[in-house]
Amino acid sequence: MFTFTEEQEMLRKVIREFVEAEVAPKAQEWDEANHCPVELFPMLGEMGIVGTFVPEEYGGAGLGFVERSICLEELARHSAGLAITVMAHQLCMGGILNFGSEEQKKKYLPDLATGKKIGSLSLTEATGGSNFMGQKSTGEYKDWQWVINGRKCFITNSHLADVDLWTVITGQNEKGKPIMTAFIIDKDTPGHTAGRTEHKLGLCSSNTGDVSCVNVKLSPQQMLSQEGDGPKIALSTIQEVGRAGMSAICLGILRGCLEESVKFSNERIIYGKPLNKLMNIQFTIAENKLDYESAKLLTYRAASMKDKGLLCACEFALAKYAGNEGAIRAAKRTIDMMGGYGVINEYPIGRFLRDTLAGSTAGGTSDILKVVIAAETLKR
Amino acid sequence: MKLNIAVCIKSVPDPEWYEKITIDIKTKTITRKGIPSIINPVDKNALEAALQLKEQFGGKVTVVCMAPPGATNELYEAMAMGADEAALLSDLAFAGADTLATSYTLAQGLNKLGKFDLVLTGTESADGATAQVPAQLAEWLKIPHLWNVKEFTFATEQELHAKVKMDDAVGEYVIQLPALLAVSREINKPRYTTAMGVMKARKKTLTILNKNDIDVNKSLIGQVGSPTWSGDISIPSLARKGQELIGTPEEIATQLIAKLRAAGINPAKRREGDGK
Amino acid sequence: MTHQGIWVVAEQTVSGISRVSFELLAKARELKEQGGLQAPVTAVLLGENLDDYYSAKLMEAGAEAIILVDHPVLRYFQNETYAAVLKSLVEERQPSIILMGATAAGSDLAPTLGAKLHTGVSAHCVDMRLNEEGHLVAVVPAFGGKVLGDILCTNFRPQIATVRPGILGKVICFMHKQCPVERFDIADILAQDQSRVKALGITYEEMKGVPLEEAEIVVAGGFGIESKEIWQQLETLAAVLGGAVGCTRPPLDEGWAKESQMIGTSGKSIRPKVYIGMGISGATHHICGMKDAGLVISINKDEKSPIFDVSDIRITADAATILPLLIEGLQKNEDDVIC
Ligand SMILES: Cc1cc2nc3c(=O)[nH]c(=O)nc-3n(C[C@H](O)[C@H](O)[C@H](O)COP(=O)(O)OP(=O)(O)OC[C@H]3O[C@@H](n4cnc5c(N)ncnc54)[C@H](O)[C@@H]3O)c2cc1C
Ligand SMILES: Cc1cc2nc3c(=O)[nH]c(=O)nc-3n(C[C@H](O)[C@H](O)[C@H](O)COP(=O)(O)OP(=O)(O)OC[C@H]3O[C@@H](n4cnc5c(N)ncnc54)[C@H](O)[C@@H]3O)c2cc1C
Ligand SMILES: Cc1cc2nc3c(=O)[nH]c(=O)nc-3n(C[C@H](O)[C@H](O)[C@H](O)COP(=O)(O)OP(=O)(O)OC[C@H]3O[C@@H](n4cnc5c(N)ncnc54)[C@H](O)[C@@H]3O)c2cc1C
DSSP states (O other): OOOOOHHHHHHHHHHHHHHHHHTGGGHHHHHHTTOOOGGGHHHHHHHTSSSTTSOGGGTSOOOOHHHHHHHHHHHHHHOHHHHHHHHHHHHHHHHHHHHOOHHHHHHHHHHHHTTSSOEEEEOOBTTBSSSGGGOOOEEEEETTEEEEEEEEEEEETTTTOSEEEEEEEEEEOTTSOEEEEEEEEETTSTTEEEEEEOOOSSOTTSOEEEEEEEEEEEOGGGEESSTTOHHHHHHHIIIIIIIHHHHHHHHHHHHHHHHHHHHHHHHOEETTEEGGGSHHHHHHHHHHHHHHHHHHHHHHHHHHHHHTTOOOHHHHHHHHHHHHHHHHHHHHHHHHHTGGGGGOTTSTHHHHHHHHHHTSSTTOOHHHHHHHHHHHHHHO | OOEEEEEEOOEEEOGGGGGGOEEETTTTEEEOTTOOEEEOHHHHHHHHHHHHHHHHHOEEEEEEEESOGGGHHHHHHHHHHTOSEEEEEOOGGGTTOOHHHHHHHHHHHHHHHOOOSEEEEESOOSSSOOOOHHHHHHHHHTOOEEEEEEEEEEEETTEEEEEEEETTEEEEEEEESSEEEEEOGGGOOOOOOOHHHHHHHTTSEEEEEOTTTTTOOGGGSTTTTOSOEEEEEEOOOOOOOOEEOOSOHHHHHHHHHHHHHHTTOOOOOOOTTSOO | OOOOOEEEEEEEETTEEOHHHHHHHHHHHHHHHHHTOOSOOEEEEEESSOOHHHHHHHHHTTOSEEEEEEOGGGSSOOHHHHHHHHHHHHHHHOOSEEEEEOSHHHHHHHHHHHHHHTOOEEEEESEEEEOTTSOEEEEEEEGGGTEEEEEEOOSSSSEEEEEOTTTSOOOOOOOOOOOOEEEOOOHHHHHHOOOSEEEEEEEEOOOOSSOGGGOSEEEEEOGGGOSHHHHHHHHHHHHHHTOEEEEOHHHHHHTSSOGGGBBSTTSBOOOOSEEEEESOOOOHHHHHHHTTOSEEEEEESOTTOGGGGGOSEEEESOHHHHHHHHHHHHHHHHHHHHO
């Protein structure tokens, strides 16, 4: 059985206090204005919410993934857009932390972990999302420098990041397979620019867009790990940091749905009684509760396995799958339950549905998650 | 100059839940079941003031609370916020204390814990809300105090200059250290507790002291040591049988103006000096 | 028991004597009658330049004996000196009951005196009576006013209580002959007083319009007023009605209103003829300060808001919409009256 320690319970309490004071009152406004509240980053950094899993020697809070999931769940309870912004920022930190040289860690992590700088991870391209080996961006070694060219799409923090991790193809191996390599690109490197900004269905208070490199020249010190390590870096970061984060974000949205459904059904009077005296409405509540509790168990179990150093790719896939699909169901159910009020934007429930739909692909589509789960299960 | 500061924090049922409070008619006790406990809100301002002083001058901040054992949570939270040490004064014999016995117990606890340059408290608790503990605590400690302090600075190393909230006024005082200040919520905005703070808290020292640990005179503590005692308690009903005004906003406004006139309220005559 | 009689510790203000002192004298007279007590109701006043005006006022409000402590050091409230003076007076004269206003000074002085005399203090009472044995039963609020408890102090004397200003409400004008006025000399006490606190001065908040406590009509606004602009309309409405503006805590935090305008447990207790509340949810903390109002009118956009349970007239509407209509309607009527 998974239970939280006293510290973890207290962490949740203090993060919740912060989120209720600084995030909840503005979440709807940010969403409507397509505003990503980067101005909160220094504060989030001070709180230890962005650098949760970064060791203290690099300016982080030195905590684990259970704690990180707690923070993301609490953020996403009121603003999934802000939560995915933090999550994507952590992808960048995760990559550097797990694969960077000591020098790179010292150079980048302290500012990232404290929210003074913002990070991003740019993998996806028009030709390579789920099929990420289909990427076309290139890196060429010329005159003791790497020259990067290519365009990435759907990148969270595309227009905000100070530090951007890229994967590019740097050649072919003897079997003719592409060799993928990762680089750290600083914001002001000539030729590195943000392109279009996407207008999304949901997660509107996060920034998503294109980033391109045109003859961006990098010194070899900017390479992350070794040539050819790109897939390893990308996969492990997406699975263990990205998917893990997205499952906690889905969980936060799910809790939002559950709490909204309870509140509304208590307060709405129909036939002279609270709505929740109707049995079908009680069923809605029960189903929302089940979706939340099952996603919660899956998420925190996976996170605690990760903290123990166990293999947990399948567990995070299960958690994100259950959380995302659960949140879609719960949001829809709650909207139905609320009648006309369900589609009025003064209630956050519509935003929850949009956010969870928009979060479906990030960290792996449900299909991809099922592929991972099935592969693991059939192996046994 | 290093300051040794004590902050008294009370563990109280969360005021957001006061609508849920009921009374057990038989035992005449207040039922607060299911209501979470928190640090008395203004006590966080006191702690914030202490932490700021420590950051400025160096020193140590100790939080002290008299409560049943469950209040360790609030003390850990205070240490997570930044306090260096905590002490819980807890003993069955402390139960049922009025403000005189509460402040006596706190004073004995503080005397046991050391010599403090400054003792900070909140102006009043959210639950009992007598606002009497600060003044009485200062009396037991034989140190001067100010209550309802909204601002203070060091005048000299041994003296504070303080602004005190009076009725529609502000009083200014100079007070010698060691002293007790009961601060009001405008004094600052308490910081948020960070993730790092939470994790450090459990590594800090929390001492639990019972009646034998703090040398108390048994006739001065708990119910026995309380000159006041409480008789009946009740939850008064304030319900009024209301009438609802309905219609368009214009209709409502017209009806309301009629009601005001019926109650003998007419628009202000244009007297001299009135309005613009 | 040797302790006898009821004392009221009155309070000097810039403009004379605080109103709560008079409320307490009326109550003290009532208690004396109720308990069939012999000893005169005594008013004690500490301050500076206490001329005949003060004793006349106290007498008129019901004092049957007066002790004036007049000294320049008592110009500003200063707990240590005030408490030392009262302690020696009380030890010498031994009253049975001491009532003080739960003002900033009274709330701080009473507990100090209680501790010095080792006796019980009932805080911020909303009412009081004597029981059959003649003990004071003080009704004390807790949990933001939601709960009321009877507090007794049967084994110690004097019994000290502070009473919230405005809560007793009644001030009675007594037609009096003369009453003894004594001037108490504190030279000896001051000689021993080694006060560690020095009062430098006091600055009064600038008040405009009718004071909240005295207004016949109060227009109170809460967080539902939503902006400074709408708040100004609320102020206009109050001005048009010749009333005062009150508030809950959030408008204070938002900077729309001032501390002195807050109604409730940590603010003022009011009892106007008419109270109009707008955008106020009805937290216990607020209600306990306005529950004694005559006619309670509430405007809230949420039909289930708890304020409606304690209202005579309920209006489910947007405050921002109703406000200009009311102002306009009232001004029109006003012109009708004038023309
Ligand atoms: C809000 C948001 C934020 C994002 N942030 C980032 C970011 O920060 N960095 C980044 O690099 N990318 C980011 N992405 C991109 C995201 O990772 C991709 O959208 C995702 O990997 C899917 O790729 P795709 O869009 O190309 O879809 P495709 O891969 O083209 O998928 C199309 C369909 O095919 C299905 N499918 C694909 N492969 C398989 C398979 N093997 N088996 C079965 N079905 C399959 C999918 O389930 C889907 O239904 C973000 C996306 C969104 C929406
Ligand atoms: C209905 C009711 C009425 C009451 N009336 C009276 C009464 O009239 N007279 C009376 O003497 N008692 C009364 N009491 C008892 C009183 O509430 C308790 O003695 C209580 O323990 C302390 O008083 P307080 O909560 O009012 O604190 P306050 O005096 O309002 O608290 C001010 C500050 O003192 C500090 N402090 C207070 N208590 C503690 C603590 N336990 N640990 C650490 N710091 C603390 C905090 O910094 C706090 O902000 C009443 C209780 C109830 C329930
Ligand atoms: C120790 C302590 C002491 C306190 N002391 C006091 C005190 O003395 N006095 C006090 O007032 N509070 C006090 N409080 C705060 C109190 O608990 C409540 O938080 C506060 O009274 C709530 O104020 P409110 O009703 O304005 O705001 P809310 O509770 O936020 O309510 C706003 C209301 O406005 C309505 N509304 C919103 N928009 C509109 C609109 N456009 N038109 C009409 N209605 C609208 C909403 O439906 C809601 O009912 C104290 C709290 C504590 C912890």
